[in-house]
Amino acid sequence: MEKTISTAVIKRLxxxxxxxxxxxxxGVFRISSKDLANKLGLTASQIRQDLNCFGGFGQQGYGxxxxxxxxxxxxxxxxxxxxxxxxxxxxxxxxxxxxxxxFEGSGFKLLAGFDTNPDVIGREFEGVRVLDGHxxxxxxxxxxxxxxxxxxxxxxxxxxxxxxVDSGVRGIWNFTNVDLHIENVPIEHVHxxxxxxxxxxxxx
Amino acid sequence: MEKTISTAVIKRLxxxxxxxxxxxxxGVFRISSKDLANKLGLTASQIRQDLNCFGGFGQQGYGxxxxxxxxxxxxxxxxxxxxxxxxxxxxxxxxxxxxxxxFEGSGFKLLAGFDTNPDVIGREFEGVRVLDGHxxxxxxxxxxxxxxxxxxxxxxxxxxxxxxVDSGVRGIWNFTNVDLHIENVPIEHVHxxxxxxxxxxxxx
DNA sequence: TAGATTGTTAATCGATTAACAATC
DNA sequence: TAGATTGTTAATCGATTAACAATC
Numbered sequence: 457m458e459k460t461i462s463t464a465v466i467k468r469l470x471x472x473x474x475x476x477x478x479x480x481x482x483g484v485f486r487i488s489s490k491d492l493a494n495k496l497g498l499t500a501s502q503i504r505q506d507l508n509c510f511g512g513f514g515q516q517g518y519g520x521x522x523x524x525x526x527x528x529x530x531x532x533x534x535x536x537x538x539x540x541x542x543x544x545x546x547x548x549x550x551x552x553x554x555x556x557x558x559f560e561g562s563g564f565k566l567l568a569g570f571d572t573n574p575d576v577i578g579r580e581f582e583g584v585r586v587l588d589g590h591x592x593x594x595x596x597x598x599x600x601x602x603x604x605x606x607x608x609x610x611x612x613x614x615x616x617x618x619x620x621v622d623s624g625v626r627g628i629w630n631f632t633n634v635d636l637h638i639e640n641v642p643i644e645h646v647h648x649x650x651x652x653x654x655x656x657x658x659x660x
Numbered sequence: 661m662e663k664t665i666s667t668a669v670i671k672r673l674x675x676x677x678x679x680x681x682x683x684x685x686x687g688v689f690r691i692s693s694k695d696l697a698n699k700l701g702l703t704a705s706q707i708r709q710d711l712n713c714f715g716g717f718g719q720q721g722y723g724x725x726x727x728x729x730x731x732x733x734x735x736x737x738x739x740x741x742x743x744x745x746x747x748x749x750x751x752x753x754x755x756x757x758x759x760x761x762x763f764e765g766s767g768f769k770l771l772a773g774f775d776t777n778p779d780v781i782g783r784e785f786e787g788v789r790v791l792d793g794h795x796x797x798x799x800x801x802x803x804x805x806x807x808x809x810x811x812x813x814x815x816x817x818x819x820x821x822x823x824x825v826d827s828g829v830r831g832i833w834n835f836t837n838v839d840l841h842i843e844n845v846p847i848e849h850v851h852x853x854x855x856x857x858x859x860x861x862x863x864x
Numbered sequence: 865t866a867g868a869t870t871g872t873t874a875a876t877c878g879a880t881t882a883a884c885a886a887t888c
Numbered sequence: 889t890a891g892a893t894t895g896t897t898a899a900t901c902g903a904t905t906a907a908c909a910a911t912c
Contacts, residue, residue, distance in 0.1 A: 464903065466861055470854035471839070488869065497841065500869090501905050508871060516870040517912040533857050534864045548756035553852075555752045562856040602863055627863040629856060635675070637701065642862035644855050648757075650674035651848050652766040652833060653737050657670055658846035659806055659831040660738045668879065692893065704893090705881050712895060720894040721888040 465506050471496065472506070473529040480522050488519035535563025540601040541629075544616060545608035546571040546579075546586050549631055553607065554581035567601055596623035603627040610634050617643075669710050675700065676710070677733040684726050692723035739767025744805040745833075748820060749812035750775040750783075750790050753835055757811065758785035771805055800827035807831040814838050821847075 475495060479487060489500040489507075496503075507513055507520075513528050514520045530536040541559065543550055546569045559566045569586040571577060576586045587595060604620040606613060606628060613632035620628070621641050628643045630636050636643050679699060683691060693704040693711075700707075711717055711724075717732050718724045734740040745763065747754055750773045763770045773790040775781060780790045791799060808824040810817060810832060817836035824832070825845050832847045834840050840847050 462903075466858060467854075469861065470851070470857035473857065474837070474854070475839075490869080496839075499905060501907095502903090504869095504871065505904080512871060514870050515912060516910070517868045519869065532861070534860045535857060539860060539863065548760045552752035552756040557852060559856075562853045563860045564856065603859060627859050629859055633678070635679075635700075642859060644859040644862075646850070646852065646855055647674070648761060648850065649766045650671075650678070651850055652763075652768065653674035653677065653739060654670060655807060655831050655833055655846060655848040656738045656743060656767045657673065657736070658848075659743065666879075694893080703881060705883095706879090708893095708895065709880080716895060718894050719888060720886070721892045723893065 461509050465509055468498075468506055469529060469533055472503070473526065473533060473535075476522060476526045476529060480526055484522050486519050486521055487525075489514070492520075530563075533563065535561075537563075538565050539563055539603065540599070541566050541603045541605055542592075542596070542599075542601045542620075543569045543605040543607060544571075544589075544592070544620070545606065546573070546576045547607060550605075550607035551576075551581065553605065554584055564603070567599055568595060570595075593619075593623060596620070596625070600624055603629060605629045605631070606636075607631045665713050669713055672702075672710055673733060673737055676707070677730065677737060677739075680726060680730045680733060684730055688726050690723050690725055691729075693718070696724075734767075737767065739765075741767075742769050743767055743807065744769050744771050744803070745807045745809055746771050746796075746800070746803075746805045746824075747773045747788075747809040747811060748775075748793075748796070748824070749810065750777070750780045751811060754809075754811035755780075755785065757809065758788055768807070771803055772799060774799075797823075797827060800824070800829070804828055807833060809833045809835070810840075811835045 475492070489503045493500040493503050510532050511528070513525055527536070538560070541564045543554060543566060546554065550569060550571070554566070554569055566584050569581070569584060570589045570592045571586055572589040577588050579586050602625070604625045606616060608616055610632045613630070613634045613636060617628060617636050617638060621638055626641065628636065628641060630643050630645045633647060633649055635645065679696070693707045697704040697707050714736050715732070717729055731740070742764070745768045747758060747770060750758065754773060758770070758773055770788050773785070773788060774793045774796045775790055776793040781792050783790050806829070808829045810820060812820055814836045817834070817838045817840060821832060821840050821842060825842055830845065832840065832845060834847050834849045837851060837853055839849065
């Protein structure tokens with residue numbers, strides 16, 4: 457029986473992965489929990505506890521092998537086997553993501569964008585085509601993307617979220633400023649305004 | 661003596677604010693911690709505890725006055741008195757923010773964008789001008805913005821962050837995929853790839 | 865081998881939830 | 889007044905840190 461891992465732990469994993477990736481690029485072969493903790497501003501204890509939720513990746517007296525740990529983290533996060541995504545709403549944010557964001561690096565392949573605006577339909581960004589929103593349902597049935605990225609206006613967020621889940625999507629990356637909640641469907645919220653308000657509080 | 665508030669509490673405040681704002685727009689005058697908790701998927705106890713870090717805004721037997729609570733939250737977060745911001749790096753994400761993001765709604769006034777690319781220098785988005793990066797230092801000394809928004813490539817993130825802090829900026833909204841850390845300067849990270857990796861994990 | 869560092873158990877700390885007297 | 893709901897204290901729960909035996 458799998459024990460469930462707390463979200464606190466899971467939220468730290470991508471950060472571990474990112475730093476370990478940097479270390480590997482910098483040509484570092486091994487790192488101790490102590491040194492990694494220093495780098496990240498955490499305790500060595502916490503890092504060891506976190507990693508040991510998934511297995512003993514280290515070696516007494518030595519520490520962790522950087523490349524091995526990177527691969528283990530990639531596997532835990534599931535970014536080793538590429539998943540698929542569609543992006544819904546090719547406005548400014550949607551466009552910025554299509555042009556800029558390294559989907560591969562986070563374990564995803566972007567299959568298509570969707571919009572209803574004729575100005576963007578048919579255009580291509582980084583090799584990904586923007587299709588007519590009306591074709592979406594058919595596309596989803598055929599291609600079965602794992603997740604949908606919602607970069608649409610907030611007033612249609614709930615409806616579109618329901619639609620994509622009905623079409624079989626298993627997760628949502630939500631850029632609309634609405635707290636979506638759908639039973640059994642993981643949703644990651646990117647609430648930029650919440651983030652900025654938090655900064656506002658801290659700046660006082 | 662001010663007691664410090666835990667970041668867990670602070671992170672929830674913008675969400676409270678957002679929902680209370682919605683309630684006000686929907687014409688709701690009062691709400692109990694119980695009803696608000698239901699709406700947010702939290703416990704009534706937690707909401708009362710959180711709000712009572714800042715004061716007793718409710719009334720026994722009645723609940724909370726929506727408009728009053730909204731104003732109290734705005735004051736706590738500091739979004740009632742407008743702060744100022746500059747945006748550094750007018751690439752795709754920077755542009756998307758300038759065009760789309762409701763800075764006023766989060767308590768900020770965007771003063772200017774900066775870039776070194778001649779294609780964007782001189783352009784205006786939503787009434788905000790993009791200036792030459794070389795003018796930045798002079799601009800900062802004159803206008804003293806409260807925060808800087810970093811939408812620049814990751815390899816220059818640390819240097820630019822140091823520069824703006826030296827120029828007197830009191831907070832950073834960091835969109836670069838780097839964990840910046842500067843003594844005594846609050847930094848809010850928007851790590852999109854971390855967010856997507858977390859979703860990747862949860863989708864499995 | 866001796867030194868280093870892990871994996872893991874135990875102790876501590878902090879955050880959430882429950883309970884209830886105060887009071888509108 | 890009686891009912892509702894707060895503010896706040898106490899109890900619980902979970903997450904972080906400390907400690908140390910195991911072992912490379």
